[in-house]
Amino acid sequence: MTSTTSFREFMREWKALYGWNLRRSRGISLLYFGLLLLAGPVLTFLVCSVSPYPPSALSSIVPVNSGFSLPLTMIFTLVLAIQRFSYMHNKRSIDLYHAMPVRRIPMLLASWSASLTGLLLPLLADVLLLFFTNVWFSQGAWYNIPLNDFVFLFGSQIFMAAVCLTFCMLMAVCSGTVMDMVISIVLTNCSYPLVIFMVMLLGSWLLPGFNGSYSLTLITALAPFPAMIVSMLFAGDYIGPLFGYDNVVDTPWVFWIWWICLLIAMLISSLWLYSRRKSESAESDLAFPAPKILLRFLCSAAVGLLAGMVFFIIVGATTSFFIGFILFSLMAHAVTEALYSRGLRRFVKTLPAYGAMVLCVTILYLFAATGFFGYDTWMPQNIKSASISTSWYQEGINPSWSCSSNPIYLFTESKGEIARRDRMVFTEPQHIENIQEIQKNLINSRKPEGSPFYSFVANGTHTTFTYDTPSGTVNRNISSSMNDFDEKAYALLKNLQNTQEWKSQTIPYVIDSKGVDSIWIRANEGFDSLAGLHESGGDMIFPDIEYSEEYFESNSIQCEPTQEEIEKLLSLLKKDIEAGAFLGTENTFNEEFLYLDIDISRYFRLTEDSPWYELAPEYKGQIVQQRYQYGSTEFIISPEANTYSYLLELAEKYGEATAQ
Amino acid sequence: MIEIQQLVKRFGSKAALDGISLQIEKGSVFGLVGSNGAGKSTLLRVLAGVYRPDGGSVLMDEEPPYENSGMKNRIFFVSDYPYFLPKSTLQEMASLYRRVYAHWSEDRYQALCRTFGLDIHGRIQNFSKGMQRQAALILALSTQPDYLLLDEIFDGLDPVVRQLLKKLLADEVALREMTVIIASHNLRELEDVCDHVGFLHRGGVLMEQELDSLRLGIHKIQAVFQHLPTAEQLSGLDIVRWDTRGSLVSMVVRGEDEQIQAELEKWNPVFCESLPLTLEEVFISEMEAAGYDIDNILS
Numbered sequence: 001m002t003s004t005t006s007f008r009e010f011m012r013e014w015k016a017l018y019g020w021n022l023r024r025s026r027g028i029s030l031l032y033f034g035l036l037l038l039a040g041p042v043l044t045f046l047v048c049s050v051s052p053y054p055p056s057a058l059s060s061i062v063p064v065n066s067g068f069s070l071p072l073t074m075i076f077t078l079v080l081a082i083q084r085f086s087y088m089h090n091k092r093s094i095d096l097y098h099a100m101p102v103r104r105i106p107m108l109l110a111s112w113s114a115s116l117t118g119l120l121l122p123l124l125a126d127v128l129l130l131f132f133t134n135v136w137f138s139q140g141a142w143y144n145i146p147l148n149d150f151v152f153l154f155g156s157q158i159f160m161a162a163v164c165l166t167f168c169m170l171m172a173v174c175s176g177t178v179m180d181m182v183i184s185i186v187l188t189n190c191s192y193p194l195v196i197f198m199v200m201l202l203g204s205w206l207l208p209g210f211n212g213s214y215s216l217t218l219i220t221a222l223a224p225f226p227a228m229i230v231s232m233l234f235a236g237d238y239i240g241p242l243f244g245y246d247n248v249v250d251t252p253w254v255f256w257i258w259w260i261c262l263l264i265a266m267l268i269s270s271l272w273l274y275s276r277r278k279s280e281s282a283e284s285d286l287a288f289p290a291p292k293i294l295l296r297f298l299c300s301a302a303v304g305l306l307a308g309m310v311f312f313i314i315v316g317a318t319t320s321f322f323i324g325f326i327l328f329s330l331m332a333h334a335v336t337e338a339l340y341s342r343g344l345r346r347f348v349k350t351l352p353a354y355g356a357m358v359l360c361v362t363i364l365y366l367f368a369a370t371g372f373f374g375y376d377t378w379m380p381q382n383i384k385s386a387s388i389s390t391s392w393y394q395e396g397i398n399p400s401w402s403c404s405s406n407p408i409y410l411f412t413e414s415k416g417e418i419a420r421r422d423r424m425v426f427t428e429p430q431h432i433e434n435i436q437e438i439q440k441n442l443i444n445s446r447k448p449e450g451s452p453f454y455s456f457v458a459n460g461t462h463t464t465f466t467y468d469t470p471s472g473t474v475n476r477n478i479s480s481s482m483n484d485f486d487e488k489a490y491a492l493l494k495n496l497q498n499t500q501e502w503k504s505q506t507i508p509y510v511i512d513s514k515g516v517d518s519i520w521i522r523a524n525e526g527f528d529s530l531a532g533l534h535e536s537g538g539d540m541i542f543p544d545i546e547y548s549e550e551y552f553e554s555n556s557i558q559c560e561p562t563q564e565e566i567e568k569l570l571s572l573l574k575k576d577i578e579a580g581a582f583l584g585t586e587n588t589f590n591e592e593f594l595y596l597d598i599d600i601s602r603y604f605r606l607t608e609d610s611p612w613y614e615l616a617p618e619y620k621g622q623i624v625q626q627r628y629q630y631g632s633t634e635f636i637i638s639p640e641a642n643t644y645s646y647l648l649e650l651a652e653k654y655g656e657a658t659a660q
Numbered sequence: 661m662i663e664i665q666q667l668v669k670r671f672g673s674k675a676a677l678d679g680i681s682l683q684i685e686k687g688s689v690f691g692l693v694g695s696n697g698a699g700k701s702t703l704l705r706v707l708a709g710v711y712r713p714d715g716g717s718v719l720m721d722e723e724p725p726y727e728n729s730g731m732k733n734r735i736f737f738v739s740d741y742p743y744f745l746p747k748s749t750l751q752e753m754a755s756l757y758r759r760v761y762a763h764w765s766e767d768r769y770q771a772l773c774r775t776f777g778l779d780i781h782g783r784i785q786n787f788s789k790g791m792q793r794q795a796a797l798i799l800a801l802s803t804q805p806d807y808l809l810l811d812e813i814f815d816g817l818d819p820v821v822r823q824l825l826k827k828l829l830a831d832e833v834a835l836r837e838m839t840v841i842i843a844s845h846n847l848r849e850l851e852d853v854c855d856h857v858g859f860l861h862r863g864g865v866l867m868e869q870e871l872d873s874l875r876l877g878i879h880k881i882q883a884v885f886q887h888l889p890t891a892e893q894l895s896g897l898d899i900v901r902w903d904t905r906g907s908l909v910s911m912v913v914r915g916e917d918e919q920i921q922a923e924l925e926k927w928n929p930v931f932c933e934s935l936p937l938t939l940e941e942v943f944i945s946e947m948e949a950a951g952y953d954i955d956n957i958l959s
Contacts, residue, residue, distance in 0.1 A: 009730075013729055100761075101729040
């Protein structure tokens with residue numbers, strides 16, 4: 001038979017069953033469409049009919065619709081998969097299907113493509129109807145119609161629905177019964193993300209330097225249903241820059257490429273496995289045992305690790321981790337086996353597989369606890385710059401170290417090139433060496449004396465070391481708190497913040513006075529002794545102004561100084577930084593001091609209906625900084641600082657002006 | 661023509677078909693007879709291309725049926741429990757077969773619907789067992805198969821429909837040289853319709869023969885002797901079954917009637933007669949000879 005004839009035959013067989021399958025699934029597809037219709041076009045119609053200004057109401061419809069259609073799509077994917085692929089799990093239906101003059105591959109492909117059509121046509125129709133309803137109600141305000149939202153949100157949903165359906169098909173081919181198929185689908189989508197998360201958590205608690213950053217792509221890499229939810233987040237991120245909503249872009253190409261590849265791989269392996277699947281495996285144990293073995297492994301590992309970590313948090317000993325792990329992983333193994341085998345008749349035979357899982361986790365633990373082949377102490381070569389940031393705050397240590405409390409965002413003129421700077425960067429060799437020394441010191445503190453193993457740390461805080469090298473950036477995340485810093489490390493850290501390199505990166509050096517919109521001066525609780533400054537005394541520094549009852553607000557003033565005043569303020573701030581006169585004094589909270597917030601939101605404009613800032617078009621500078629979302633940054637000014645008295649001057653001047 | 665050579669089909673460690681070889685001529689009606697679990701249904705499923713053989717070969721007109729849609733277009737398999745899609749009607753099932761079977765005949769379908777008088781718009785699930793088999797037959801014959809594989813087709817059919825079925829099969833065989841293989845325990849019905857039979861036992865073929873020659877080749881003898889010989893003394897006969905009640909001997913013997921009579925004459929029987937065997941009796945005798953402990957089962 002020539003290839004053309006063979007292809008024609010293939011298409012004829014596929015077409016014959018495709019049409020039939022489509023007819024058989026039309027009831028479910030219509031129900032799906034009806035529910036989508038209620039959540040989309042009908043809801044839009046109702047909302048816009050009663051809204052005084054329909055265009056503004058439209059923006060809230062798309063998220064509501066996608067929030068509703070997402071779980072709906074997931075449910076109907078599963079329902080359609082069960083309906084279309086369950087024929088292979090029934091001995092009698094197999095007699096019918098496999099005796100027909102249709103080969104296995106076109107037969108399965110016809111079921112898959114018909115299910116896909118039954119799933120995607122309603123979704124597509126819903127999107128189109130929703131779009132046209134939007135056009136109808138937009139009253140000519142075309143910019144209110146988020147066309148890209150439609151394309152990316154629903155495009156990703158449609159794609160992920162295809163992925164989920166293909167995954168269900170693969171599970172159906174590997175399963176002997178519908179129940180096994182459903183169990184496999186549910187367990188994969190629950191256990192895989194959990195086990196990856198737990199392994200990463202184990203690494204971050206045990207292995208000094210392990211990054212511990214949670215990649216959603218990795219966590220959902222083999223779990224398409226959770227990945228469908230993640231795809232919505234990624235689609236949202238992608239939409240952001242198109243609308244100028246978001247400044248921080250993380251376009252997850254890896255996610256999409258991975259799922260495109262996996263979709264193809266799942267489709268090919270399903271067809272290949274189905275062509276080799278024995279008809280007699282219907283109603284029997286799994287047609288192919290691999291999923292069962294893998295899922296038993298994943299479930300027992302995930303539950304065991306979760307329980308082990310909970311036990312460790314409660315009791316605080318490594319032994320408790322292992323007790324919790326063994327007890328609960330064995331229980332999870334037994335439950336999974338009981339689900340698959342409808343009993344525990346073969347439980348004893350499965351114990352070697354359980355032992356293999358325990359061995360794997362133990363080996364993983366040992367690797368992590370012994371530094372994972374030198375990962376812990378490895379230092380990159382040719383370091384161009386190094387930085388250190390902490391997720392904890394300690395008096396005496398400048399809060400600028402803390403990346404989460406005071407991130408700095410750097411912007412260039414091109415909106416596409418946006419980088420977040422949340423750390424102080426050191427390039428001088430001596431400073432880089434000091435940072436490396438701090439890292440080594442912290443790593444050593446994790447190993448009890450005389451022990452070859454690192455001990456568990458789960459205090460939730462960490463110190464991050466970042467090294468920029470010609471071949472890329474190296475990050476090391478060490479689970480630690482201030483208590484893990486010994487005297488030497490503490491001294492090194494304090495010395496670093498007294499260097500010129502550190503000072504030159506503080507806010508007054510990178511700020512542009514033209515961008516300062518206003519300043520906000522507040523007094524702390526110990527400010528009472530400064531009552532002499534006030535005309536009428538008392539504990540209010542600005543007594544002539546009627547402030548709210550809140551102490552926080554009543555002891556503060558917001559003003560817009562002149563350019564000259566701002567420049568003077570910035571120059572005094574620099575002077576104080578050089579002198580080390582403010583920020584991070586040992587007893588900050590027991591003294592009288594002022595808070596200073598500098599609002600640089602002039603450079604940023606709050607986009608309508610969005611909490612995010614975008615750069616103002618008139619801004620032409622190279623670098624500005626802002627505190628995320630609030631457009632201001634905070635200084636703690638102690639009485640010995642040069643800035644202190646000038647701030648009081650400004651407060652008095654503008655406070656009175658405001659009162660008048 | 662169907663050629664089966666050393667066919668093996670295993671389910672786990674158990675061989676349902678253990679190296680059977682069989683040849684079925686085109687246009688014949690072949691009866692598959694065997695004990696429970698002998699492998700009749702398995703053999704039919706292999707022939708229908710549902711099961712893939714684990715060993716040996718199955719050729720139908722020199723082509724294997726497995727994953728061969730061209731060949732399968734010429735085969736129709738009616739299983740022991742015919743399956744119909746959930747909530748489907750005969751009309752809906754017909755529309756499925758119409759799509760997939762190249763030789764579907766709408767005229768034949770309409771004619772058969774009229775003949776059997778089934779409600780084509782009623783849900784098949786609501787049909788009785790016999791009516792479901794009739795529905796399966798209508799669909800099967802409408803595809804105009806060259807090979808019709810029927811598993812326990814007589815179950816649930818009333819006597820009138822059984823006769824109708826036999827007539828329909830005979831017509832199809834006469835008109836189109838359709839080959840029919842019927843697996844059944846209803847040997848009485850098989851006797852009427854089959855021209856060949858094959859006895860399956862424990863995954864192997866005990867015997868395969870033309871029905872007429874089978875009947876002529878095995879005899880039930882009842883004889884009375886003055887001096888009763890033992891079975892061993894009658895070693896010149898191929899005795900399948902031996903039973904004595906007083907001086908009356910009942911035996912089932914393979915071979916030509918004349919030869920058997922001549923051999924028995926040597927023992928001067930007081931009375932000797934040869935009776936024709938029903939297929940059921942042949943089957944029981946052969947099964948017993950093959951070690952099937954019938955007495956133990958029946959006791």
